[in-house]
Amino acid sequence: MVRKLAAILAADVVGYSKLMGSDESGTLSSLRSFRNDLLSPLLERSNGAILKSMGDGWFIEFQSVTDAVSCALALQDALENQSPIQLRIGLHIGEVTITEEDIYGDGVNISARLQEMAAPGAIVISDAARGAMDGRLSSEFQNFGAQDLKNISEPVIAFGRGMEAAPAAAKNDRRDGTSKPSLAVRPFKSLSRDEDQEFFADGIVEDLITAFARFRWLSVIGRNSIFAFKGSDTSSSYLAAELGVRYFVEGSVRASPSRVRVNVQLIDAKKNKNIWAETYDRPQGELFDLQDEVTRSITGVLIPALSKAEMDRSMRSNHPKLDAWQSYQKGLAFYYRPFSVEDHAEARLHFDLAIERDPNFSDAYAMVALMGAYSIRSGQTSYTSTADEIIAEALQAAEKAVLLDDSGALAHIALGVVKCWMGELDVAVAECQTAVRLNPNLAQAHHELGFTLNHAGQCADAVSCFDEAIRLSPNDPARWNFYLLKGSMLFAIGDFDEAIDCLNQSARLRPAAFFPYVFLAATYIEMNDDLAAQEAVDQILKRKVGLKLENLRTVFGKAPAEHLVRAMKNLEIAGLPA
Structure with missing residues (x-):
């Protein structure tokens, strides 16, 4: 038995049974010519090898996705209007197990399902395959969004070439209730010119994304991907295709020193329909209750069967003090900017201020820990301390974060990252696995789990972690x-x-x-x-x-x-x- 990661192309002859029924000898002759004159020479040039032949189709392995796509394009272009043979082609990069009897694994299963979606003469590839190919070729393919594939547990973002429209079986079109609703929270508009109110609006969005992401019944796009579109007038329908989601939460914020007004709406981008809207006008001290209410309301619309107990278990267990939360949001704003020593120092200042204002604020300690670990890992820092001093402070902050909120994914990520740098790899992997369990929609958790598996030498497992991070945050800077x-x-x-x-x-x-x-x-x-x-x-x-x-x-x-x-x-x- 051989188990490996491979680019697998699934090809199927369109209307094979009908062709055989009408002209068996002619069809077999055409297939022999296709195989000998076109397919075999192309495979030899592209380093492809047939793993399994089924009479009317093939599973073909390639050494690279670029070779596989180049071969698929050459096949379809050569067959267009010149042969009675037409192909549907699907392509995925994934794990495959080869035995003497058969071939198995996601590489085979997903490529086969993508092939079934393809129109005659078309090619459908997975997001994982598109991400691994030459950039010049990727422009040939149109984003069809997330797709539910038969007997595949997670949705797959598909891209097509040679098809005018997305396949009918798009994710969330199924009505049997088994597919996850997919959701993105667009940056809210601040109805004020005050820069502090901009931080305030971004903070509400950040918290809503985090709250929704805790629900394993949802598929939620990561913060960094959606903030890449901040200030853009891009339509929700375009973003839906770009990010592979169906539902968007949009809104606006107007805040005064004492009150906050938030307008929120839930949009079905596929139908271009507003399906829920509400306006909240509350004292600022009730901001976190407002966020919880928004989360419960929208989750209740998308997943009606979700019980209150299940909702409560997924909600944040405690809330920081408001002024600490505001300082924390300012820190994040500086932290997420392209690196500069000044912004790095400014981010740390605001995280320290958040801790000073609320010594029980777990996420603020987690960010202090991550800043220290990342400054060593990247070599980019405003710190003047030695590496040992920085990591000692980061460890103390990470352990404090977990102590304050053991249910917080960010706290466990921070501790895992620090332990990884210290060489305590078993602990690091376990902490990041806990973060993924607590927040399965958090791209950062999957990324850091992959990073710790990397250091632990579990490299094949790490590949799937990075694939999941890319899926959850496809436009992440x-x-x-x-x-x-x-x-x-x-x-x-x-x-x-x-x-x-x-x-x-x-x-x-x-x-x-x-x-x-x-x-x-x-x-x-x-x-x-x-x-x-x-x-x-x-x-x-x-x-x-x-x-x-x-x-x-x-x-x-x-x-x-x-x-x-x-x-x-x-x-x-x-x-x-x-």
């Missing part, structure tokens, strides 16, 4: 990092072509980042392409002047996994200074 880490995992498990594709995607998304080139150089050494590896090192030093291997050893932590040690050895071979 930090998704370059999702692709970077996924690429490093593919390097670790020996899927070098896929690693190159993923790392190049990361580099395209963040041209100023040097880390994609770190693993590109390491991967090219494995592929015996010394020239490409040296060019990647040149790109590293162009973006991070003076970087040395000893800097990477600090970033990788005190107990780097085998593949990280191997990457550093390869970088030395490629010419990165020691």
Whole structure:
């Protein structure tokens, strides 16, 4: 039995039974010609191999998604108007198990379901496949949003080429109640020119996203993806297709020193219909009760069978003091900006002020811990302390966060990240797994679980974590990092072509980042392409002047996994200074 990650293309002959019924010998002759004259030469050029032939269809394995897509495009273009043979093609990258009797796994199952959705002559691919392919090819495909696939537990975001419209079986079109409603909360409009009120409105949205994300019965788009559209007049129907969701929460906020008025509405983007709306006018001291009421109301509309007890279990167990919450929101605003020393220092100042105003505010301690750990991990910081001093403070803050709110996903993420840097990998993995269980819609939780699995050497498992982070936050400004880490995992498990594709995607998304080139150089050494590896090192030093291997050893932590040690050895071979 062989188990591996692979790009799987599923192809099916359209109307095979009808063709055989009307002209059996002619159909068999056409299939032989197709196989010998078109399919086999294309597979040889694209490094493809047939895993299973079914008479009217094939499962084909490729070494890279780019090769698979290139082959699929060439097949459909060659068959168009020139052959009685028409194909439906589906493509996914996923785990596949190969035995002497058959092939199994998500790579096979999902590619087969996507093939069933395709129109004659069309290609339908998964979001995971699109994310791993060459960027020039990805523009060929139209976003069809999240799809419910038969016998597949989670929805899959699909992209199509050669189809005028999305397939009919779109996610949430099913009426049997088994699919998760998909939801995004758009940034609320602040009806004030006061910058503090802008923070206030963003804070309400942030809290609503967090509240909805705790419901495992919903599929909720991450904060960073939706805030990428802040200030945009983009239509909800466009965003629905872009993000793969059906429902949007929209609203506006007007606040005075003593009161807050919030207008909220729930929109079905598919039907372009407002299905719920409410206006709240409350004293500011009741802000968190207002947020809870909004969450319960909207969740009740989307999932009528959800009991009050289930709702209560998913709601936040405690609320911070209002002035502490406002300071925390200002801290997040500075924290999420592109890095500068000034903004980093400003974020820390506001998180410290939030703790001063409410010493029981778990999330504020968690952010202090994450700031410390990330400052060491990224090499970007406003701190003047030593690495040991920074991590000691981060550990203390993370442990305090968990002590104050053991049900908070952010607290467990913070403790997991710090423990990972300290080399306590079993604890780190367990903490991040707890965060995923507490908040299954939080892209950051899946990302950090993947990161800790990376350091623990559990690389194949880590790939699926980064895929889930990308699904939950498809427009995240930090998704370059999702692709970077996924690429490093593919390097670790020996899927070098896929690693190159993923790392190049990361580099395209963040041209100023040097880390994609770190693993590109390491991967090219494995592929015996010394020239490409040296060019990647040149790109590293162009973006991070003076970087040395000893800097990477600090970033990788005190107990780097085998593949990280191997990457550093390869970088030395490629010419990165020691």
